[in-house]
Amino acid sequence: MGQETLAVDLRDVVVRFGDFTAVRNMNLQVGEAEFVAVVGPTGCGKSTILNAVTGLLKPAAGDVLIFGKPLVGLNEQSGYMLQQEGLLPWKTAEDNVGLGLVFQGAPVADAREKARVWLAKVGLKGFEARYPHQLSGGQRKRVAMAQTLILEPKIVLMDEPFSALDVHTRRLMHRILLDLWQADRRSLVFITHDLDEAITLADRVVVMSAGPGSRMVGDVAITLPRPRDVSSLQTTDAFIALYRQIWSLLGAEVEKSYATQD
């Protein structure tokens, strides 16, 4: 195997906003082709971590290493899928998906051709010419997913991408995401507050403490075999055992975050 370089390596990262310490001594290692989910109570600075990995946010202390090299400026290897809707309303689904390629200087015709392939991959064949307002919430999410993945980033960052969807649509999204990842494994950091989602998708679940000054309080390997069946997985004993184990860490932090909110 040889020595494996980590795709993302956060070492003792501290993030401050003025006097407020959002994240304290965060250590997070994500291997190549590893799917890591980060869970934590609301306001614990989960998104802050992604911003540090993208390079949008400079940590006050600590190192951000991307494939072994310190991150300077914006991360060229990462693709970021936001929680909220970010599609251009005046562009069709295919033009939205191909947007990143056009930004890179690709001719529009080429970008469209590639976008059509990606739309088919996320199950939206036939929706190429639709505008975002003509798509459902789940369909828009799929367009957004294709928009991020078409650039083939080595590191995919997702910030609660499916949190606004209903349970059934969310399960569909999980299936699509897992299929895509199974076919072409990349490093993926997935932020969520939903533990079910985290266990269903990830190789590893990292638990963060309640903010401010949140840190990592748990790191659990998800040993469930792949490929996973999204619809039946959550009722298996192994899943429930993992859920209990992680909830014993996360539950306490959620309680704490409620206490500080009052």
Add this chain to the structure above:
Amino acid sequence: MRRKTKVLTTQVAIIVGLLVLWEAGVRASVIDPFFFPAPSTIVARIVEWMATADFWTDLGITLLETILSFVIGIAIGTILGIWLGLTPFAADVFQPFIKVFNAIPRILLGPIFVIWFGLGLASKVALGVTLVLFVAFFNTFQGVREVNPVVLANARLLRASKSSLLRHVYLPSATTWILSSLRVSVGMAVMGAVVAEYLGSSAGLGHLIAQAEGVLDATGVFSGIIVLSVFVVALDAIVDRIEKRLLVWRPAQAHEA
């Protein structure tokens, strides 16, 4: 659909009713045709005009002035709006000046423009431009400023360069604002052209009306006004077409609002 026909029937009934009353009033000598010439006289005058080459020249000149004011005004306003929208410093510096300039009743600049640019086309276009420019400017400015921050963040995360952002995000966003103000802008452009013509010129619809007014010819004034209204409605229909075509991506409710 039935409601639509009902509305249309009522509208036609109101117009026909008014015109009949007016016509009858004049014929029965209840209304003084010196002040309110009968609709039939007005129509006869318009038909008479339409047979002359001069009328079409006047119409053509007003149309040219309108189009020039419109295009130049929109271009300058848009460029200014984008620039100030994207540079907060410049916006802070220039905003009070723009506000003051916008507060001037622009019509009053007409005589100055006639002095500066003469009786020809230039003074008319200048007035039209000052009217259209601000509508376009304020809308572009607003459009650039109110780009959805998530859309913007997403485009940046897709590594959009500054010029890409301008082309794919800021401009389309501003376009919707500009387009929704096009109808106002067309009205402004026509107003600029006609008022400037009225104030001093040798041709155009405004000139036609001013001439009729000069000899206390109410029929001429009314006819001119009717021709102008038809002119504006026709331009409006064209703008409507353009707007519908460019805003296909917008949800239907926002369209009708």
